Amino acid sequence: MVKKPKIQKKAKKIKVAAKKQKAKAAPSKPRVFQTLRGMKDILPGEYKYWHFVKNKAENFANNYGYEFIETPILEETALFNRAVGGETDIVSKEMFSFTDRGGENICLRPEATASIARAYIQHGMLNLPQPVKFFYFGQMFRHERPQAGRLRAFHQFGFETLGDGNAVIDAEIIFLVYNLLQDLGLKTSVQVNSIGCPKCRESYKNKLVNYYRDQRSSLCEECKKRLVKNPLRILDCKEAGCEPLKEGAPQIVDYLCDDCKNHFVRVLEYLDDAAVPYNLNPYLVRGLDYYTKTVFEFFSEENQATGQKAEALGGGGRYDNLVEVLGGRPTPACGVALGPERLITKIKENNVDVPPLIVPDIFLAQLGEQARKKSFALIEDLRRAGFYITHGLTKEGLKKQLEIANKLGARYALILGQKEVIDGTIIIRDMEGGSQEIIDFVKIVQEMKKKITNGIAK
RNA sequence: GUGGCUAUAGUUUAACGGUAGAACAGUGGGUUGUGGUCCCACUGGCCUGGGUUCAACUCCCAGUAGCCACCCCA
Numbered sequence: 001m002v003k004k005p006k007i008q009k010k011a012k013k014i015k016v017a018a019k020k021q022k023a024k025a026a027p028s029k030p031r032v033f034q035t036l037r038g039m040k041d042i043l044p045g046e047y048k049y050w051h052f053v054k055n056k057a058e059n060f061a062n063n064y065g066y067e068f069i070e071t072p073i074l075e076e077t078a079l080f081n082r083a084v085g086g087e088t089d090i091v092s093k094e095m096f097s098f099t100d101r102g103g104e105n106i107c108l109r110p111e112a113t114a115s116i117a118r119a120y121i122q123h124g125m126l127n128l129p130q131p132v133k134f135f136y137f138g139q140m141f142r143h144e145r146p147q148a149g150r151l152r153a154f155h156q157f158g159f160e161t162l163g164d165g166n167a168v169i170d171a172e173i174i175f176l177v178y179n180l181l182q183d184l185g186l187k188t189s190v191q192v193n194s195i196g197c198p199k200c201r202e203s204y205k206n207k208l209v210n211y212y213r214d215q216r217s218s219l220c221e222e223c224k225k226r227l228v229k230n231p232l233r234i235l236d237c238k239e240a241g242c243e244p245l246k247e248g249a250p251q252i253v254d255y256l257c258d259d260c261k262n263h264f265v266r267v268l269e270y271l272d273d274a275a276v277p278y279n280l281n282p283y284l285v286r287g288l289d290y291y292t293k294t295v296f297e298f299f300s301e302e303n304q305a306t307g308q309k310a311e312a313l314g315g316g317g318r319y320d321n322l323v324e325v326l327g328g329r330p331t332p333a334c335g336v337a338l339g340p341e342r343l344i345t346k347i348k349e350n351n352v353d354v355p356p357l358i359v360p361d362i363f364l365a366q367l368g369e370q371a372r373k374k375s376f377a378l379i380e381d382l383r384r385a386g387f388y389i390t391h392g393l394t395k396e397g398l399k400k401q402l403e404i405a406n407k408l409g410a411r412y413a414l415i416l417g418q419k420e421v422i423d424g425t426i427i428i429r430d431m432e433g434g435s436q437e438i439i440d441f442v443k444i445v446q447e448m449k450k451k452i453t454n455g456i457a458k
Numbered sequence: 459g460u461g462g463c464u465a466u467a468g469u470u471u472a473a474c475g476g477u478a479g480a481a482c483a484g485u486g487g488g489u490u491g492u493g494g495u496c497c498c499a500c501u502g503g504c505c506u507g508g509g510u511u512c513a514a515c516u517c518c519c520a521g522u523a524g525c526c527a528c529c530c531c532a
Contacts, residue, residue, distance in 0.1 A: 031506085094459070110532085121516055140532075145459070147525060149532080156532055172532065222529085236530090287530065297531090307503060312531065339532030367491060402493040431493075 009078075038152030049344045052354045053184065053376035054137060057157050057338075060180045061135035064172070066159050069134045071115035073141075077107040083114035083322055089228060091237050094142040096152075101339060107208045108141035112336055113290070113319065114218035114326070116160050121328035128164030131333075137340075145431050149311050149342050152347035158337035160317070162323065165332030167263050170294040170318055173336050177298060177314060178276050184343060185352030187301040188313060189277060194264040195232070198294050198321070204255040205231050205308030211249050218245060235283040251282040260293055267294050285377070290319040294334065313346065314338030315366025354407070362392040365398055375416050378426075378444070385445050387452065412451065414444070 005152075035041060042050060061068065077097045090110045097107035116134055119125075125132050135156035146152055159176060161169050174190055181188045193199060209229045212219065219227065219234070223242050223300055226233045233347050235246050256264065271278055286295045295317035316336030323331035349356065362382060366375040370392060382389045392401035392406060398415065405413045414435075417425040426444050428451075429436045440448050 031509095034505095034523075094530085142531085143459095144530080145528095146523095147527090150530090151532090154532060258476095316530065337532065342532060351504085365492085396490090398491045399489075399493075404493085406493040413493085415492075419491080429492075435492085 001175075003138050010438060021036065029097050036152070038146035038150075040151065040153075046344075046355055048090045048357045049347060050340065051357060053343055054157070054345070056180060056183055057137065058135070060176060060183075064131040064133070064159070064176050066135035067118065069110065069119065069136050070138065071109075071119055071136070073120070073139060074106050074395055075109050075115055077105045079118055080107065080110060080328070083117065083290055083326060084111065088123055088287055090142060090287065094144055096133055096141045108263070110142050111140055111288070112136050112138065112156060112158060112337065115324070115337075117162070117322045117326050117328070117333070120162050120331070121323060121326055126163065126331065128163075131161045131169065132163050133164075134160045136160075139266060146226060149339075149345055153340065155340045156337045157340060158302050158314075158335055159336035160333065162333040163331055165263075165265035165309040166318060167294075167319075168270060169334050170263075170267045170273065171276075171375070173316065173334055174267075174271060174296055175274050175276055177336050177338065180338075181298060181313065181343075183348060186313070186346050188298050189301055190271075190296055191273070191284050191298045192278045192294065193279040193281050194260060194267075195285060195291060195295055195317075196260045199436075200257040200260050201232075201252070203251045204250065207232070207250045207255060208327070212245070215245055218242070221275065232285045233393055234274060234286055242315060253280075253282060263293055268339075273411055276390060286315065286317060288321040290325070291317045292320045296336075298338070311342055312339075358388055360390045360405075360408050360410040361387045362389040362399070362409060362412050362413045362414060362417065362448065363410035364389060364393075365395075365401035365405065366391070366393060367398060367415075368421070370419060370421050371416045374421060378414075378416070381445055382448065385449065387448060399452060401430075407458060412448070 018108060060066075065359065077095065080091050080095065086092060095107045095110055100106050105382065116136065120132065126336075135157070139153055140156050141153050141234070142382075143152060144150060158172055161173065174192070178188065178190060196204065208225060212227055212231065212234060214222075216224065216227065217240055221441075223234045232252075234242060235249065253261075253264070268280075284295055284297060285416075286297075295315075296313040297315035299312060314337055316334070318332070318334040320332040323329070324335060364375055364379055365380075366372045375391065375393060379389055379393075381390055390410070392404055395401050398417075410431055413429040413431055415429060418425075420441070422424050424441050425438050426441050427436050427438055428444075428447065
């Protein structure tokens with residue numbers, strides 16, 4: 001390395017000093033904050049999509065008899081350890097968990113089913129008529145590397161049925177979600193599998209381990225570990241060495257016990273009867289420990305067609321042992337979760353026609369102080385009469401106000417100026433055609449009722 | 459968590475080792491009582507920190523964030 005001449009060094013020093021002084025002289029602006037990684041604001045422009053999805057989901061919940069429930073976002077970390085499983089990815093590497101001021105080990109919930117099972121037990125809901133059916137919608141948190149459609153703070157909504165082990169329940173949930181997705185304008189397909197109960201799964205695991213042990217050398221490193229820890233997951237692996245092997249692997253459906261097999265067959269029969277198209281996927285293994293018997297995932301259809309690797313729009317299954325694992329009485333249950341962010345992405349991609357949020361029926365424009373005062377009272381009258389109304393009370397000039405009315409998409413503008421105040425009249429302007437009529441001020445509410453209930457609006 | 463790509467007005471973007479132009483949006487005006495078209499003007503920007511250089515928005519490094527792949531799932 002060449003040493004710099006002294007003069008240059010000196011110049012440098014002066015420059016740095018100058019910079020420092022500049023920094024002092026001009027007090028730096030406060031820094032601008034931004035959302036944490038993987039978290040985002042839902043802005044008004046985006047909101048109609050959220051309203052669309054949430055609204056439809058809530059309607060389905062009502063129609064299918066699911067009651068609304070909200071559980072806290074913070075829970076004891078141990079809850080998920082126990083329910084979801086300490087070895088699962090979600091718990092072992094994706095939880096926002098920390099020790100709070102009281103020394104308690106708590107976390108932001110990574111999913112909702114565990115909380116719902118907890119609530120069911122805590123509030124003695126086994127004493128309610130069974131099954132108990134819940135609908136939830138809320139934020140979940142997973143500390144993952146974010147990208148489109150995978151966030152650290154994201155939403156899930158879902159349907160859970162506790163207290164009934166009948167296969168109809170599984171089918172109904174799949175059917176419900178299938179219909180909901182269609183109603184949202186999304187063509188989807190369902191993949192279904194059964195992973196049996198702990199008993200038959202155990203015997204299947206042995207078969208699977210035997211099969212793979214013979215080919216151990218072709219397995220990837222990860223799968224060699226899985227062979228011991230969680231052999232079912234090997235079926236999920238996409239490594240070049242592992243993937244082809246699953247062709248010859250024993251399939252769990254062939255090893256289900258009578259009870260599990262019957263259950264699965266019945267689920268499929270119900271789906272057939274309801275004409276829900278589904279694909280049997282013997283390799284579908286869900287990543288949460290609490291699942292038993294039926295498991296399923298929903299994908300958008302074009303992803304299947306193009307073979308593009310798809311994120312699931314939703315998934316779920318039966319979890320007959322969860323309540324017991326969490327200290328409750330043995331209680332069969334089944335549920336599903338969906339991701340509104342992903343649904344919205346698809347809705348946009350498919351150009352689904354999403355209705356705008358409330359558009360004002362009426363915009364009231366005013367000119368002059370007297371008119372403004374009179375308008376203030378009139379707006380309230382119109383609101384009470386049930387109209388969606390906005391106004392330009394803070395504005396001067398008609399042009400400006402009509403411009404706003406136009407941008408908002410208001411159907412009618414009411415114009416109240418000095419002239420009208422003196423005459424005791426008001427102008428109704430049809431914003432689409434531009435035609436205007438002058439009405440007696442006292443008759444305006446009645447007149448608007450005529451116009452707007454006459455099928456033009458709402 | 460590992461690897462790759464990216465970062466310029468509110469948004470989408472252009473150019474350049476000598477500090478930046480556009481379109482759309484916003485504001486004001488043309489029209490002080492009439493919107494959606496048109497015309498004019500204005501506002502507003504190089505993610506942060508370091509380094510190389512006489513000079514960095516530009517090159518290098520780090521941080522941060524976004525996107526992509528893996529992992530996994532919503």
